[in-house]
Amino acid sequence: MSNIINDNNTVILAIESSCDETSAAVVIDGRDVRSNVIFSQIDIHKVYGGVVPEIASRSHIEKINQVVREALNEAHMTLDEIDAIAVTYGPGLVGPLLVGVSEAKAIASAKKKPLVGVHHIKGHICANYIEHPELEPPYLCLVVSGGHTHLVHVADYTQYEVLARTRDDAAGEAFDKVARAIGLPYPGGVQIDRLAREGDPHAIDFPKAHVDEAPLDFSFSGLKSAVLNYLNQCRMTGQEYDRANLAASFQKAVVDVLVEHTMEAAGCLEQISTVTLAGGVASNSALRTAMEKACAEQGLTFYKPSPIYCTDNAAMIGAAGYYEFMAGVRHGSDLNAIPNLPLE
Numbered sequence: 622m623s624n625i626i627n628d629n630n631t632v633i634l635a636i637e638s639s640c641d642e643t644s645a646a647v648v649i650d651g652r653d654v655r656s657n658v659i660f661s662q663i664d665i666h667k668v669y670g671g672v673v674p675e676i677a678s679r680s681h682i683e684k685i686n687q688v689v690r691e692a693l694n695e696a697h698m699t700l701d702e703i704d705a706i707a708v709t710y711g712p713g714l715v716g717p718l719l720v721g722v723s724e725a726k727a728i729a730s731a732k733k734k735p736l737v738g739v740h741h742i743k744g745h746i747c748a749n750y751i752e753h754p755e756l757e758p759p760y761l762c763l764v765v766s767g768g769h770t771h772l773v774h775v776a777d778y779t780q781y782e783v784l785a786r787t788r789d790d791a792a793g794e795a796f797d798k799v800a801r802a803i804g805l806p807y808p809g810g811v812q813i814d815r816l817a818r819e820g821d822p823h824a825i826d827f828p829k830a831h832v833d834e835a836p837l838d839f840s841f842s843g844l845k846s847a848v849l850n851y852l853n854q855c856r857m858t859g860q861e862y863d864r865a866n867l868a869a870s871f872q873k874a875v876v877d878v879l880v881e882h883t884m885e886a887a888g889c890l891e892q893i894s895t896v897t898l899a900g901g902v903a904s905n906s907a908l909r910t911a912m913e914k915a916c917a918e919q920g921l922t923f924y925k926p927s928p929i930y931c932t933d934n935a936a937m938i939g940a941a942g943y944y945e946f947m948a949g950v951r952h953g954s955d956l957n958a959i960p961n962l963p964l965e
């Protein structure tokens with residue numbers, strides 16, 4: 622792609638602050654990322670074993686101006702050259718969301734630029750456009766993050782239909798809770814991914830939950846309880862357990878269900894020949910490999926973002942924001958953070 626920007630290009634400044642990453646990006650026409658600055662708070666929250674909302678809000682406030690400035694500098698842009706500001710306004714933690722929303726509203730008002738509020742999950746889904754210029758709707762997307770597990774039919778760039786969701790824990794939440802139970806530091810998903818490479822995924826047979834009345838839906842709380850029961854039993858009987866085997870077996874139970882349900886959904890949607898992955902858990906190496914294999918076997922085209930675009934980042938908000946902007950979405954100075962913003 623050429624580096625030159627002309628009047629036909631749409632330049633989006635995007636801001637993301639829904640959880641524990643303060644991020645700003647400059648994205649051209651939804652796919653060309655000129656900068657994607659991410660300040661991760663992981664080191665700040667690690668000592669508490671999870672995200673502390675008040676501390677997250679304070680850290681976002683401290684970093685947001687610097688992150689926005691760096692994103693503009695890296696892209697060699699000024700605020701005057703931006704066509705619109707896109708910002709995550711939900712779902713997420715209310716305090717952290719408010720920091721990004723307030724920053725975006727302040728810039729939009731001072732520079733008289735259009736403001737586009739973006740749904741965080743739509744951002745995760747649109748992350749795939751950044752590195753796959755040939756990807757176009759319709760397609761099926763499995764969104765697996767710390768707070769969400771959704772199978773989404775992406776009918777068009779701004780048209781999303783949720784086909785299945787989790788009934789209890791999100792996939793990432795299950796990874797983080799199991800990691801904590803076996804003494805791995807926060808955030809546990811990536812730690813389990815690493816440890817599992819040294820273990821046998823067939824060592825322990827963990828259950829795969831099935832929701833009778835909604836067979837595409839997910840449920841991970843039973844699996845989490847099964848892991849905790851296994852650990853308790855080992856403790857009570859003074860039996861040593863192999864952490865790598867446990868990590869690999871747990872991971873396999875999650876990945877098998879995610880892939881099976883995605884293939885079932887793809888089989889139900891006749892017009893769908895493409896499957897994508899999105900969200901923090903989409904960077905899981907076992908999930909990426911298993912989904913790639915299953916799609917190849919079913920003759921489906923498969924796309925996944927690079928790990929940096931799987932976990933929270935503003936470039937994905939710039940991609941989603943572009944398509945919302947082109948569809949005419951505009952928000953006013955009354956835009957508010959909505960912690961439980963629904964996808965539909």
Ligand code: KG4
Binds near residue numbers: 769900
């Ligand atoms: O999308 P994300 O950055 O934030 C939310 O919107 O929730 O996802 C974070 C989640 C965490 O639960 C983290 O443990 C998980 O993604 N995660 C992983 C991996 N990398 C991040 N889970 C499994 N394997 C990984 N490699």
Ligand code: ZN
Binds near residue numbers: 741766767901932
């Ligand atoms: Zn996220």
